Amino acid sequence: MIKTLTVLDYNRELIELLLLDKIGAIALYLAMPVAYFILFQNIVPLEMLFGFLFSQIVMYIIRTNITRDFLEVLFTEEDSQVRRMLRFQLITIFFNAVLWGVAATLTVMYADESLILMMIAALFIVFTLSLAVLTPIFHAVFIFIVTIIVIFTTSLVFLTDTYIFNLSTVFLLAYLVLFLPVAYKVYRVMLKSIQQKEEILFLNYNLELRISDATAELEAKNTKLSNSVENFQTLLDTTMEMIIIIDSNKIIIDINRAGVDLLMAKSKEDLLGRRLPDFVDDKDRQKLSLIMNNNSGEASELSMRKIGGESFPTLANSQNVVQKGKRLRIITMQDLTQIQQKERLLLQQSRMAQMGEMLSMIAHQWRQPLGAISSAIFGIQTKLATGKYDNRDSNEDLYKFLNTKHKRINEYVQFLSTTIDDFRNFFKPDKKKELVMFESTIGRALLIVEGSLTSHGIDVAYTFNVNEKVEIFQNEIMQVILNIIKNSEDNFIEKGTKNPKIRIETNKMPAHYEIVISDNGGGISEHIIDSVFEPYFSTKDEKNGSGLGLYMSKMMIEEHSGGLLQVENTKDGVAFSILIPHF
Numbered sequence: 001m002i003k004t005l006t007v008l009d010y011n012r013e014l015i016e017l018l019l020l021d022k023i024g025a026i027a028l029y030l031a032m033p034v035a036y037f038i039l040f041q042n043i044v045p046l047e048m049l050f051g052f053l054f055s056q057i058v059m060y061i062i063r064t065n066i067t068r069d070f071l072e073v074l075f076t077e078e079d080s081q082v083r084r085m086l087r088f089q090l091i092t093i094f095f096n097a098v099l100w101g102v103a104a105t106l107t108v109m110y111a112d113e114s115l116i117l118m119m120i121a122a123l124f125i126v127f128t129l130s131l132a133v134l135t136p137i138f139h140a141v142f143i144f145i146v147t148i149i150v151i152f153t154t155s156l157v158f159l160t161d162t163y164i165f166n167l168s169t170v171f172l173l174a175y176l177v178l179f180l181p182v183a184y185k186v187y188r189v190m191l192k193s194i195q196q197k198e199e200i201l202f203l204n205y206n207l208e209l210r211i212s213d214a215t216a217e218l219e220a221k222n223t224k225l226s227n228s229v230e231n232f233q234t235l236l237d238t239t240m241e242m243i244i245i246i247d248s249n250k251i252i253i254d255i256n257r258a259g260v261d262l263l264m265a266k267s268k269e270d271l272l273g274r275r276l277p278d279f280v281d282d283k284d285r286q287k288l289s290l291i292m293n294n295n296s297g298e299a300s301e302l303s304m305r306k307i308g309g310e311s312f313p314t315l316a317n318s319q320n321v322v323q324k325g326k327r328l329r330i331i332t333m334q335d336l337t338q339i340q341q342k343e344r345l346l347l348q349q350s351r352m353a354q355m356g357e358m359l360s361m362i363a364h365q366w367r368q369p370l371g372a373i374s375s376a377i378f379g380i381q382t383k384l385a386t387g388k389y390d391n392r393d394s395n396e397d398l399y400k401f402l403n404t405k406h407k408r409i410n411e412y413v414q415f416l417s418t419t420i421d422d423f424r425n426f427f428k429p430d431k432k433k434e435l436v437m438f439e440s441t442i443g444r445a446l447l448i449v450e451g452s453l454t455s456h457g458i459d460v461a462y463t464f465n466v467n468e469k470v471e472i473f474q475n476e477i478m479q480v481i482l483n484i485i486k487n488s489e490d491n492f493i494e495k496g497t498k499n500p501k502i503r504i505e506t507n508k509m510p511a512h513y514e515i516v517i518s519d520n521g522g523g524i525s526e527h528i529i530d531s532v533f534e535p536y537f538s539t540k541d542e543k544n545g546s547g548l549g550l551y552m553s554k555m556m557i558e559e560h561s562g563g564l565l566q567v568e569n570t571k572d573g574v575a576f577s578i579l580i581p582h583f
């Protein structure tokens with residue numbers, strides 16, 4: 001109690017309670033003084049009574065005014081300001097108490113014993129009223145009661161000496177001792193209830209905050225969920241694959257837009273509730289069961305049927321799902337119609353391209369033997385035109401000549417026909433190798449070009465170091481040799497090389513056979529040497545070169561014979577190496 005009195009620190013709601021009690025204030029400051037006035041109007045001098053009543057009214061007005069101002073700022077001002085204003089309130093209460101003390105002293109001075117006792121009774125009423133009005137602020141009760149009792153008992157002690165008034169003094173002081181703790185207790189109860197109310201308000205506020213947080217969170221989750229459901233639906237509907245969900249009886253329970261479109265249904269509702277096997281081609285019904293029992297996620301081709309009866313190919317797979325305790329299957333199908341059409345088109349195109357390539361290759365390789373044939377025929381014609389064949393000797397000579405030329409032409413024609421076969425088999429892996437003397441391949445190639453080489457004064461030198469039978473694609477290797485020699489010849493002619501010379505050397509190395517064909521034609525410039533094996537790469541004009549020779553040669557050596565075809569510049573020309581593995 002003492003501790004409470006040392007600081008002026010009150011809960012603002014308690015202060016508000018004190019300030020708001022208007023009826024209490026009227027009773028305490030107006031009604032009671034008026035009652036006093038009436039009671040003592042014939043005993044206490046009138047001017048004193050008026051003074052008392054007037055002072056009380058003034059006090060009431062002052063108090064009402066400061067109370068109004070105080071109420072206005074009570075919940076907005078700082079603590080120190082609130083304390084200052086509370087102090088004002090307490091001062092008015094003090095003056096009020098002093099007035100009551102003075103009034104009581106006046107009765108002691110002017111009234112007789114019975115009226116003084118009445119005054120004591122009136123003071124009890126005032127005290128009780130003050131308990132009701134002032135308790136929210138314990139300071140107020142304390143100041144009010146103590147001031148009145150001190151003044152009144154002092155006047156009793158000094159102005160009377162009868163037994164009854166001594167008793168009254170003791171009684172009043174005892175009252176003070178009992179009254180104050182009760183007032184304090186009432187104050188504590190009020191404080192506690194206010195604090196509890198605040199606590200409840202705070203808890204309530206917290207609870208509201210939490211509820212609104214939780215609601216916001218829930219709403220966010222809801223939005224997210226509905227977004228994701230929407231996204232999922234959009235995903236389902238925008239995918240190009242047909243997605244069908246069926247139950248254990250193969251009844252369609254959901255299908256996406258692609259599915260509706262592919263099956264040529266008017267709407268999804270046309271398909272829901274129907275059996276999936278009704279949309280599968282008769283021949284593939286069993287396959288559908290296989291796909292549905294296969295959980296590996298592997299896709300298989302499945303022929304489906306549109307509502308109009310037209311079939312279309314798909315790639316299908318299926319997956320088990322459990323939804324709300326029901327086992328369902330999701331079947332995904334990709335329409336293969338377009339892909340298959342494209343595949344067919346591509347295949348056709350690539351076949352055409354292969355045929356075109358084959359024709360160019362044949363044409364390329366026929367050029368030399370055809371040239372050789374025409375020069376042989378030209379030889380025969382010249383011989384027949386210039387010779388005189390009227391005796392046996394000359395006839396025999398002609399016969400021999402014709403026989404050789406005939407043999408050659410036969411060989412060239414043979415080569416032409418083999419070339420066609422070779423290219424026909426170009427992309428087939430089951431070609432047969434021949435067991436031949438390794439160098440005979442070079443000899444046969446030279447036979448075709450020898451006429452041309454001699455006529456251009458090109459010298460050919462050989463060093464053969466293999467001299468054994470080997471199993472090779474003889475005709476293809478011949479073509480490669482021909483291409484390389486022909487290139488050298490072209491280059492000699494173009495550059496007008498003096499003493500043109502081609503050297504051919506064969507060697508047996510640990511892992512492969514080697515044919516090195518080199519010339520002295522000045523070589524290939526370094527910036528194009530890496531491109532000479534590319535298809536259609538040529539430095540010659542269109543009539544003289546297509547750029548296919550070395551490309552074909554590399555393919556034949558590397559893809560068919562598993563060997564290597566390489567080129568490098570030497571000091572005065574170029575050297576091509578053909579490497580062919582032993583087996």
Ligand SMILES: Nc1ncnc2c1ncn2[C@@H]1O[C@H](COP(=O)(O)OP(=O)(O)OP(=O)(O)O)[C@@H](O)[C@H]1O
Nearest residue numbers: 487488491523532538539540545546547548549550
């Ligand atoms: N011995 C060589 N000396 C100099 N350049 C060469 C030689 N061999 C090839 N080349 C160069 O390599 C290029 C490509 O040769 P490739 O045989 O592939 O085609 P091409 O001879 O131009 O035409 P074709 O298809 O008629 O053979 C030639 O255009 C040429 O520039």
Ligand SMILES: [Mg+2]
Nearest residue numbers: 483487549550
């Ligand atoms: Mg060439």
